[in-house]
Amino acid sequence: MVQVSIVVPVYKVERFLERCIRSLQGQTLREIEIILVDDGSPDGSGAICDTFAASDSRITVIHKENGGLSSARNAGLKVATGKYVGFVDSDDDVLPDMYEKMAAAAVQYAADVVMADYQRVLADGTCFPVSKEIRAGLYRKEDLVQEVFPALIMGENVDYGPLLSACHCIYDRCFLETYGICFAEDVKWSEDNLFSAYVGYHAERFYYMKGAYFYRYYQNPNTITTGYRPGAWAVYCRMNRYLRAYFLEKQDYDFSRQIRLHLLYYACNTLGMECANARNLGDAIQRVRPILNDPELVGAMHGFSLPAVGVKLKIQLWLIKHGWVLPVTLMMRRRFRHA
Incomplete structure (x- = not known):
């Protein structure tokens, strides 16, 4: 057996x-x-x-x-x-x-x-x-x-x-x-x-x-877990929709805040990836803007109280929550330039 x-x-x-x-x-x-x-x-x-x-x-x-x-x-x-x-x-x-x-x-x-x-x-x-x-x-x-x-x-x-x-x-x-x-x-x-x-x-x-x-x-190069992922934001939003559909209806535990945190985590992930792969500042801005303006992210951040994290991350999350494209872009590019 x-x-x-x-x-x-x-x-x-x-x-x-x-x-x-x-x-x-x-x-x-x-x-x-x-x-x-x-x-x-x-x-x-x-x-x-x-x-x-x-x-x-x-x-x-x-x-x-x-x-x-x-x-x-x-x-x-x-x-x-x-x-x-x-x-x-x-x-x-x-x-x-x-x-x-x-x-x-x-x-x-x-x-x-x-x-x-x-x-x-x-x-x-x-x-x-x-x-x-x-x-x-x-x-x-x-x-x-x-x-x-x-x-x-x-x-x-x-x-x-x-x-x-x-x-x-x-x-x-x-x-x-x-x-x-x-x-x-x-x-x-x-x-x-x-x-x-x-x-x-x-x-x-x-x-x-x-x-x-x-x-x-x-940690091998060019595997599924490394490298640039075109269309990643759409995939992560789809995953978040699955989570909302499955967990928001649960009566035995309130997962609503975790679902917002989930989308925020993947917003940070995707913004960093896009900025790291941008040709220049202008290209990075063009990549960042549609993510920050996405109705799913805007909706998730509406009325959302930011978590108690370190100062740098707290600033980054605040900028994302308020949709400030240029500061987010500059912060992400600086972060990955020194990574």
Whole structure:
């Protein structure tokens, strides 16, 4: 019986793919299935997947037209048969005992979700551990409401809460199916933010393996998590609309402020990205103006009290809230020039 299904979206990663697959083949938990989803990759990644599958019966390969990371994860999720499911990005790798220890914790604590920590590996090989600012151990529903819900979507510091990346978690597959939780295929970036919010809201039992740095996240150039993203603001607004539609109707907890903070966070993110990629000041202004004037951002900021953050960020947020195009542009360009 398959204990853990591991879904690996594959796209233009032929340089890193073998490292990822071998780390999964080397898991001390043998009852796994490795689902490699070739998302229409134009390089040799699909052939690499087939080569590994030919020599390992635990590997299944799906070849599909390109649809993006969410589409690839959903394709793998549909064919998964394990009691638990995990997701690994194909340019990363994991430690050998990751899934054995996480599955054991899931069984021991009857958890819907188990989360571990991870290591961030920079381009120069420097590695440092990343942990969350919440306690270790088991969270029952009342604990989740008190300790996780206040930053489930976005924290008051205008940053992600403790639940974000799907890659250092495993999920009870029946739990995901019961609540129809999958990835929004028209949200091309930061899709984990949406997925994890749904998961965190519905989970009855969550277990955090604090200090267990099983997953290794590599900062590789030209991957989906780096570089300029044309049309990002439209994607982030779409994600925010999904959150509004899903969470504003909830009667058991008020998520309304977090949803505004969410849009503000992504406004800062997109404004910085656009200014960093502008040719000159005039080009930057042309990129900034439509975001600050967007009715969704204007509406979210109407009557909104700014969070208690540091002085520089507070000024930046105040300027964004009041739609001051030139000061926002100058501040963002200065910030990225000295980054």
